Amino acid sequence: MNIAMNRIMKEFKEVVTNESNGIDLKMPEGELTRNATNLGSQSNKKEIFLTGSIQGPPDTPYADARFHVDIIVVDTYPFNPPKVRFTTKIWHPNVSSVTGAICLDILKDQWAAAMTIRTVLLSLQALLATPEPDDPQDAVVANQYKKDRKLFEKTARHWANVYANGPNPESECDAAVASLVEMGFSEEKARSALSAMHWNTSDALESLCKG
Incomplete structure (x- = not known):
C-alpha cells in the first residue's frame, strides 16, 4: 500500500495544481482508506478512496455541468487500474444510467502503470465529448x-x-x-x-x- 499511497499523493498534487482543465480530485478528510464494497469488490483489503469531478466539455450536451466520480485505488496500484464510477447520474452510452458503471478501456485491459488518476479524469472528460455507442455500458x-x-x-x-x-x-x-x-x-x-x-x-x- 505504501507504493500506492506515495504515488497517489504525488498525483493528487498534480491534479490540484492543474485545475484549468476542468477536472478536480479530493481526498476526504479522515477517510484515506476503506473497503471497496460500494464498487462491488469482495476484497477485505483496505484501499484508498478519492472523489473526482469533471466539467462537461464545450459543444456537448454536458457543457458547463459538473459530474462527480468515486475512485477506489487498489493496493496494487499503479500496476492495476483504479475502480471508478459516476456518482452523478448521466445519460451517456458508456455509463450506466442506473449504477454509474463505466465502460472505458483504460479502466480494464488497456491500463498501463504509467497512467495516472489525472489520465483517468481527462479520459472520462474526453469520453463525454466522443461517446463510443458500439461498445456501450447502457x-x-x-x-x-x-x-x-x-x-x-x-x-x-x-x-x-x-x-x-x-x-x-x-x-x-x-x-x-x-x-x-x-x-x-x-x-x-x-x-x-x-x-x-x-x-x-x-x-x-x-x-x-x-x-
Missing part, C-alpha cells in the same frame, strides 16, 4: 444515440441540468416528468422511463405500470 442510451441523435442530446442535456447543475434546462422534458409525478410516480422513475421511451408519455406510463 444499451438503451446507445440505441437512442445511434437512432436519434437530437433526441439523445435533448435527453442528455436534461439529465445534465437536473443532476449536474447544467445551465440548459429542457422545459418539455420537465413538463413530461411533472405529468407522471402528478400520477404518483417518483421523479427519478418518471425521468428514467420517459428517457428510455423516447419521451413518449403513454409508453413511459405503460412501462411504469408494468413495474
Whole structure:
C-alpha cells in the first residue's frame, strides 16, 4: 500500500495544481482508506478512496455541468487500474444510467502503470465529448444515440441540468416528468422511463405500470 499511497499523493498534487482543465480530485478528510464494497469488490483489503469531478466539455450536451466520480485505488496500484464510477447520474452510452458503471478501456485491459488518476479524469472528460455507442455500458442510451441523435442530446442535456447543475434546462422534458409525478410516480422513475421511451408519455406510463 505504501507504493500506492506515495504515488497517489504525488498525483493528487498534480491534479490540484492543474485545475484549468476542468477536472478536480479530493481526498476526504479522515477517510484515506476503506473497503471497496460500494464498487462491488469482495476484497477485505483496505484501499484508498478519492472523489473526482469533471466539467462537461464545450459543444456537448454536458457543457458547463459538473459530474462527480468515486475512485477506489487498489493496493496494487499503479500496476492495476483504479475502480471508478459516476456518482452523478448521466445519460451517456458508456455509463450506466442506473449504477454509474463505466465502460472505458483504460479502466480494464488497456491500463498501463504509467497512467495516472489525472489520465483517468481527462479520459472520462474526453469520453463525454466522443461517446463510443458500439461498445456501450447502457444499451438503451446507445440505441437512442445511434437512432436519434437530437433526441439523445435533448435527453442528455436534461439529465445534465437536473443532476449536474447544467445551465440548459429542457422545459418539455420537465413538463413530461411533472405529468407522471402528478400520477404518483417518483421523479427519478418518471425521468428514467420517459428517457428510455423516447419521451413518449403513454409508453413511459405503460412501462411504469408494468413495474
